[in-house]
Amino acid sequence: MIAQIEELFRPKTDNQPQPQNNQVQNQSIDDGDDVRKRTYHEAGFRDGSRNSGSPLALSICLNAIYARFQNEEKELIEKQQLAKEPYITEQKNRETEIKTLVISKESKEQQIVKVEADIRAVKDHIEELKLEINDLPRNPEKYHISASKGASGKFWIGLIILMPLSLYLFTFYISTSYSAFFKPFDANSTIIMNVLDSKAFEKAWHDGSLEGAFVTFIPFVFLGLGYLIHMFGEVRSIVNYTKIGLLLLTTFVFDAILAYQIEEKIYELTKTFNTPEFNIPIAFGKIQFWGIIFAGFVVYLIWGVVFDFIMKEHREKDKIKHEQLRRKKDIQIHQDRISDIEIQKAKLIEELNKVKTDSIAAQERVKALQSIIDAVIIPTKEYVLYASEYMQGWITFVNEKLRISQHEKVVLQTECMETYHENLKSVGANEDSQNAVYVTTL
Known part of the structure; x- marks a missing residue:
């Protein structure tokens, strides 16, 4: 404390820090400061x-000094x-910043409105696509799709007809192929029993795997030809029509071979010494020969026509399904787009906030x-400077003029210094502050 008191009486040097504002004042102002x-x-x-150096009176006097300052x-x-110039400049910069922020705010709000409009438009388009998906089977021509109405019903009717026809062909070709190539005919059996054997499939597999596999897979040959x-027939051209004719001829010839083999076996059962050898003219003259051919080939043609009809109906049905599937994919794409736009909207809202x-x-x-700017700026460093001058005068009186013991002087000086520091603290000033200012409104 004694050192602090001595510091008050130490002469001021040129190296002591001065307030920043004093650096721009002229010499006349410096002279005014000394006064x-x-x-x-x-x-x-x-x-x-x-x-009489009273600390209580010092506190009151320092407050008055501060008011005077x-x-x-x-x-x-x-x-x-001069002191307010930096604040005025900052205020102008802030006002410019506010104008920029207002423009940015309006821009963000417009962008958000546009994004919301885009979201509504995409959602409306999704609803339109959903309605189209439901309406496509009923009104395909409305959406420029060349598909027949009610194709699904025709498809199922044709499929119901095709299934028993397929079973018939499987049964017929399994039986006739077994009878034609593997079955020994019995003279005591009727012609129908020799031609159509209800146990042909079992007997063929019983005779051997080769026989069983042959009669099992031969119907698929005819179905494959169909x-x-x-x-x-899907692509109309002379070449394709020629191929179709050859396939039909091949099927007919194969059926004729089966009928010829079966008819030959039946002919051998009734053959005598005077009976000529079985040949093609004799086969063509047999009613059973043509009956076997037509029982297979004609039904095969019917199966082919029904199959072709079903495939066309299925193709018509596929057109609608394809358009429905395409719209479903479009819906998914639009939903993903909505998610992206929502992310963009959230980002814009965050930026707007x-x-x-x-x-x-x-x-x-x-x-x-x-x-x-409207207040009075008090340079606290300068106040510390003048308050210390006031304290020097106060302490000078205590040391030189007050008639008390040395011990009492030291105690009084200590109390006065404490009052001085409390005053600096109360007004927001201290000896270490360089460029701080204290703001108050008078």
């Missing part, structure tokens, strides 16, 4: 003598303007700066 320091020093000595600073118009005829927050902060800063 001002002496005035405060003399006031401290005079007030100390009047109050405020009034003096208020009267220094040029100094106040499928090829349908495929060639940040702009609003920055704008509010800038407006509050402008108000705060305006309060600073």
Whole structure:
């Protein structure tokens, strides 16, 4: 504490920090500061003598000194303007920033409105696609699709007819192929029993795997030929028509071979010494020969026509399903697009909220700066300088003029220093502050 008291009486040097504002003042202002320091020093000595160095009186006097310093600073118009210049500049910058933020805010709001409109448009389009999916089977021509109405019903009717026809062909060709190539005919059996054997499939597999596999898969040969005829018929051309004719001829010839083999076996059962050898003219003259051919080939043609009809109906049905599937994929694409737009919207909202927050902060800063500009700026470093001069005068009186013991002087000086530091603290000033300012409104 004694060292602090001694510091008060130490002569001021040129190296002591000065307020930043003093660096731009001219020499006349520096001379005014010296006069001002002496005035405060003399006031401290005079007030100390009047109050016998009382710490309580010092506290009251320091408050009065601070009020006096405020009034003096208020009267220094040029100094106040110079001190407020940075705040005025910052306020202008903030106002420009607010204008920019307002423009940015309006832009973000417009973008959000546009994004919301895009979302509504995509959702409306999705609803349209859903309605089209439901309406496609009923009104395909409305959507420029060349598909027949009610194709599904025709398809199922044709499929119901095709299934027993397929079973018939399987039964017929299994039986006739077994009878033609593997079955030994019995003279005591009727012709029908020799031609159509209800146990042909079992007997063929009983005779051997080769026989069983032959009679099992031979119906697929005829069905495959029918499928090829349908495929060639889809593209109309002379070449394809020629192929179809060859396939039909092949099927007819194969049926004729089966009928010839069966008819030959039947002929051998009734053959005598005078009976000529079985040949093609004899086969063509047998009613059973043509009956076997037509029982297989004609039904095969019917099966082919029904199969072709079903495939065409299925193709018509596939057109609608394809369009429905395409629309479902479009819906998924649009839903993904909505998700992307929602992310974009959330980002815009986040940016808008940040702009609003920055704008509010800038407006509050402008108000705060305006309060600073409208107020009196008190350079605390300068106040510390003048308050210390006042304290020097006060302590000088205690040391030189007050008639008390040395111990009492030390105690009194200590209490006065504490009062001095409390005053600096109460007004927001301290000896370490360099460029801080204290703002108050008078």
